[in-house]
Amino acid sequence: MKHLRSVDDLSTWEIEQLLHDATMFAKGEQWAPAAQTFIANLFFEPSTRTKMSFEAAERKLGLEVLQFEASMSSTQKGETLYDSVKTLEAIGANAVVIRHQQDRYFEDLVENIQIPIINAGDGCGHHPTQSLLDLLTIQQEFIVLQGLTVVIAGDIRHSRVARSNASLLKRMGANVYFSGPEEWFQHNDEPYMTMDEAVEKADVLMLLRIQHERHQEKSTVTTAAYHQRYGLTVEREKKMKPTSIIMHPAPVNRGVEIAHELVECSRSRIFKQMNNGVYVRMAVLKWALEQQKEEKVDGYSISGR
Amino acid sequence: MKHLRSVDDLSTWEIEQLLHDATMFAKGEQWAPAAQTFIANLFFEPSTRTKMSFEAAERKLGLEVLQFEASMSSTQKGETLYDSVKTLEAIGANAVVIRHQQDRYFEDLVENIQIPIINAGDGCGHHPTQSLLDLLTIQQEFIVLQGLTVVIAGDIRHSRVARSNASLLKRMGANVYFSGPEEWFQHNDEPYMTMDEAVEKADVLMLLRIQHERHQEKSTVTTAAYHQRYGLTVEREKKMKPTSIIMHPAPVNRGVEIAHELVECSRSRIFKQMNNGVYVRMAVLKWALEQQKEEKVDGYSISGR
Amino acid sequence: MKHLRSVDDLSTWEIEQLLHDATMFAKGEQWAPAAQTFIANLFFEPSTRTKMSFEAAERKLGLEVLQFEASMSSTQKGETLYDSVKTLEAIGANAVVIRHQQDRYFEDLVENIQIPIINAGDGCGHHPTQSLLDLLTIQQEFIVLQGLTVVIAGDIRHSRVARSNASLLKRMGANVYFSGPEEWFQHNDEPYMTMDEAVEKADVLMLLRIQHERHQEKSTVTTAAYHQRYGLTVEREKKMKPTSIIMHPAPVNRGVEIAHELVECSRSRIFKQMNNGVYVRMAVLKWALEQQKEEKVDGYSISGR
Incomplete structure (x- = not known):
């Protein structure tokens, strides 16, 4: 499983491909996964641009969006981030997009979570x-x-x-x-x-x-x-x-x-940056979902880095 | 660009058309824009009827709904309403529906926002x-x-x-x-x-x-x-x-x-009023989106009033 | 109208049918209502599993989800649960899913609400x-x-x-x-x-x-x-x-x-329980919506128990 924790998770070739895909999406190219696909968005910090932009990107790709509202979730009963993400995986999420106030929150997740994690901002850490x-x-x-x-x-x-x-x-x-x-x-x-x-x-x-x-x-x-x-x-x-x-x-x-x-x-x-954000996120979501498919087809798991 | 700030934005002929369209929607008539269309709903005050009714209307028209939650948005970091709306426009919203506690909040918006603004209630002002x-x-x-x-x-x-x-x-x-x-x-x-x-x-x-x-x-x-x-x-x-x-x-x-x-x-x-609310909002959304299309097709901008 | 308030609302035969349907959904069987159908989810208590699981189930059945956020609703202006549910019915909800902190909250609702109520947890009461x-x-x-x-x-x-x-x-x-x-x-x-x-x-x-x-x-x-x-x-x-x-x-x-x-x-x-939860809820939603259709087709109302 490949996650997008920071830009260090991407080879230069992958970055070029992502920017190419984003450009094609901006020109109106369409892509959608073959089957109904669920993305869970977990935002633990306020966000307008990143949250709305991921959501617009997801809808443009025909994905189903599960909006996890931390303030109305079992986080309020003390549930850990790991257990929340594991729950969303069990419920059928095919990928998760997470913004969290803790630096490198993803370190607690990558070992046991079997779906791609896309980092939408961790503390003072990264925002790939x-x-x-x-x-x-x-x-x-x-x-x-x-x-x-x-x-x-x-x-x-x-x-x-x-x-x-x-x-x-x-x-x-x-x-x-x-x-x-x-x-x-x-x-x-x-x-x-x-x-x-x-x-x-x-x-x-x-x-x-x-x-x-x-x-x-x-x-x-x-x-x-x-x-x-x-x-x-x-x-x-x-x-x-x-x-x-x-x-x-x-x-x-x-x-x-x-x-x-x-x-x-x-x-x-x-404002051009914000506009580009939607297309870049479409490209990242496609990258994460295709990645996942290849692994399943090949029947082996690429190292979780 | 025509906005719906108050009923004064509508000619008597337009009002009659809107009520006619609402009646046809209530009878089951279908209408949807040709391409995927995004509506952002920004509710800065509690609402059940208006919010749920706009959302039902939007879904019945096959529109994609971007739900902006003020309490989990960059409003919390001091972002102005203008910058939030401009952001949603940059992200791809084709129209915005706004409820805000400030009287005539839309006066700060109409000059530079290029998408229709539908007023869902401004302070003690209007609720068209x-x-x-x-x-x-x-x-x-x-x-x-x-x-x-x-x-x-x-x-x-x-x-x-x-x-x-x-x-x-x-x-x-x-x-x-x-x-x-x-x-x-x-x-x-x-x-x-x-x-x-x-x-x-x-x-x-x-x-x-x-x-x-x-x-x-x-x-x-x-x-x-x-x-x-x-x-x-x-x-x-x-x-x-x-x-x-x-x-x-x-x-x-x-x-x-x-x-x-x-x-x-x-x-x-x-409760009949609430039921009518869905159909009236479908008619208003259609009016706003068709308006926008005409302007783009004709290549000129109708005065923003 | 049949509601799902507790498992006592179900005959043993109905329970067997629900588990059969859930099993078929888990195997990939598809079912969707003939016309566009709206489900309103009202969660008055924090929830991750139940809320996300109902939402995933609803999307898998192709239903439109109206997410009622209590903290941003007219509940804040003192509106009762009954009036909120009646409003959602007037707006076009075909069924409601409710979690509420009050034991047997549904007793105030069943007499006058004409759409199925699916209990997603009442106080220290039931969670069918x-x-x-x-x-x-x-x-x-x-x-x-x-x-x-x-x-x-x-x-x-x-x-x-x-x-x-x-x-x-x-x-x-x-x-x-x-x-x-x-x-x-x-x-x-x-x-x-x-x-x-x-x-x-x-x-x-x-x-x-x-x-x-x-x-x-x-x-x-x-x-x-x-x-x-x-x-x-x-x-x-x-x-x-x-x-x-x-x-x-x-x-x-x-x-x-x-x-x-x-x-x-x-x-x-x-985590297997959580996974099963999605399919069981698909089966319950199908049961509630088909129930409703039969009653309408037959032209008479089954006693509201």
């Missing part, structure tokens, strides 16, 4: 479908990543997107920098750039949301001060190269990471 | 599909509204139904009166009638729910006293004309606006 | 689809129940499963015993057995969950002490007969009723 949709958005713009300068700016420490994306983008040939408050960058592998440098050099300026809900200590920086020192202000945007683009995984704190007026400006790809 | 289903229920009974006496009784001040209905019913030729505690009727356009007058004169007695959750000051009237002074008691009902009917948008406070025993009495149309 | 899936699981193992020893062990007092199952299993010929803390067994009809006796004599050892959330007084027994005195420990399991099986309706308190290691051991049927 976000990384894939970001990659697709950049490829649509620049075709190849070789030599591109990508600056990921903001709340790196609490972001499951930042490190996944950095790793994936470097693997595809991009030069990746981090930006934002310096005290958030201890023990980081990526080179640092101030926001003033970033706007001049970046081909892709990837802003991250300040995740107020994950900050345990109170920040000493006000949001207005943050915007002036580390955010994409209207003034800074004017210094960007004509061809460079702005990305953000959203939800956006308007006026903090990015000026309100820039969210829908001509170089923003923020 | 309720007004349409009420109109259909009255037409089924009396065929024409010209000259009918309709009394809307109760919590006018907090009701998004009262004013919408009054406006629509007068436009269709009915004589509309308000009834209920006099201190709730400052600055009203409609003539006042006591409940004792109302039961004798009304062809349609439209009771409203006391919206305890919207009252900011504590009421000085107990529910038992309210029932005796302003409610439809068993005694008052006996004075109604043989042909007159009782309506209520529900949920009903049994024993307050209306005696428990009268909720399902022979002149009550309360 | 659980009893049926337990029966199916035992029949798959032993074919006939005549003469089998079944021990139901644990929190009998708060369990809606214990008494329903005892009654049904005795009707099918099994010898039923209860086990667990003696102070929980006042006024019980079933003979008592200690857990040490149970593991040696039972063909079926049916463990129940300690329902912490239903205990009003604080228990004086710690969970570790409970496990040692009344639970299925690793040591006790070794004394079980080679052919005997372990069952549990779940969610399991691992390390309390049952040792963690035994939940997925070779004699555990815990």
Whole structure:
């Protein structure tokens, strides 16, 4: 069984295939499994984009969606994630999509769960479908990543997107920098750039949301001060190269990471990212379900990694 | 793009068409869009009738329903309604149905949202599909509204139904009166009638729910006293004309606006209203989706009003 | 109208038919109603297995599912269960599945609701689809129940499963015993057995969950002490007969009723029970919907019991 825990679960060839499939889905190609197929979506944290986007992707593939609402489930009676997932498997789910607040929640699952697990975000860990949709958005713009300068700016420490994306983008040939408050960058592998440098050099300026809900200590920086020192202000945007683009995984704190007026400006790809998200998730679901079928047909189990 | 914010968005001809379509749907007529179509339902306030009724209508038309649960969405991370709706548009929603506690929430949306917005209730403002289903229920009974006496009784001040209905019913030729505690009727356009007058004169007695959750000051009237002074008691009902009917948008406070025993009495149309609601919403969804298609086919955009 | 309130609503012949249908569904048999059919699921208590299992069953039969979320419904405005169900009937639900914290909640409903009510658990009362899936699981193992020893062990007092199952299993010929803390067994009809006796004599050892959330007084027994005195420990399991099986309706308190290691051991049927649950619920839904059709075709109403 192959799971999608992080982009490290994917070979470069698989990534290329996924982006190809996503592109074909965006052009209207149809695919559906031969038999009625159930996907269980387990979201233990609030989500609009990822949850709705997985659901739209599932419906576009003709899949049956089992929506697991943690607040109305046996989680309230103390049931573990493992037992909940094992239950959904017993009930007939052919794959599960999980967002959970615990880093690497999937480690408790992979050994005994016999259906693909698609990670829709684990704590401050990984968010592989976000990384894939970001990659697709950049490829649509620049075709190849070789030599591109990508600056990921903001709340790196609490972001499951930042490190996944950095790793994936470097693997595809991009030069990746981090930006934002310096005290958030201890023990980081990526080179640092101030926001003033970033706007001049970046081909892709990837802003991250300040995740107020994950900050345990109170920040000493006000949001207005943050915007002036580390955010994409209207003034800074004017210094960007004509061809460079702005990305953000959203939800956006308007006026903090990015000026309100820039969210829908001509170089923003923020809503394009969301649109790509549906097609990338269709491709990932197809990959997971076809994988499963092959294993069953062949009668042997590919190692669970 | 045409939205349904209030009944004022509809011409009299459009209203007649919608009621005609609703009637045909009630008789079993089928209609479905040519391609897979997604509707996002965003309910920010509790709802049983309107939410379930829109969902039933959507399924009867073969539409895919994206259920947005505010309590498990990025609304919890501070995302605005505008950004949530824009997200759903980017993800592929072809229309949105919204109930929100803020009066005229749609004013922030109409300028930049490119898909139809169907208002399922805004604060103390409007509830156009309720007004349409009420109109259909009255037409089924009396065929024409010209000259009918309709009394809307109760919590006018907090009701998004009262004013919408009054406006629509007068436009269709009915004589509309308000009834209920006099201190709730400052600055009203409609003539006042006591409940004792109302039961004798009304062809349609439209009771409203006391919206305890919207009252900011504590009421000085107990529910038992309210029932005796302003409610439809068993005694008052006996004075109604043989042909007159009782309506209520529900949920009903049994024993307050209306005696428990009268909720399902022979002149009550309360559950008939709910049944009509499904067909009226099917007609509204068809109207919104066909509208959208015409605009795309013609290649120009009808003014967003 | 026939409802499924408890297994007492079913004749032995009907039970046999339901288990036959469930078995055929498990083998892949298809059945769907002739016209589009709506089922409303109303869950007023947290549930994973029962809720997801009913939903999977409904989708496998091609039914449209209306998911009623109590926390976002007019229940929040004080609407009664009766009015909510009546509303769903008016909106077009062809049957309702209800879990509610009130014992015998259905007594307020059966007189005036014209669609089948399927009880998915009432307070500490009944849980008929659980009893049926337990029966199916035992029949798959032993074919006939005549003469089998079944021990139901644990929190009998708060369990809606214990008494329903005892009654049904005795009707099918099994010898039923209860086990667990003696102070929980006042006024019980079933003979008592200690857990040490149970593991040696039972063909079926049916463990129940300690329902912490239903205990009003604080228990004086710690969970570790409970496990040692009344639970299925690793040591006790070794004394079980080679052919005997372990069952549990779940969610399991691992390390309390049952040792963690035994939940997925070779004699555990815990996840098999969940799998059977989907097929049993398909059979129950078919039974309820066909029932309804016959009544309509025949033009007369079978007494509502």
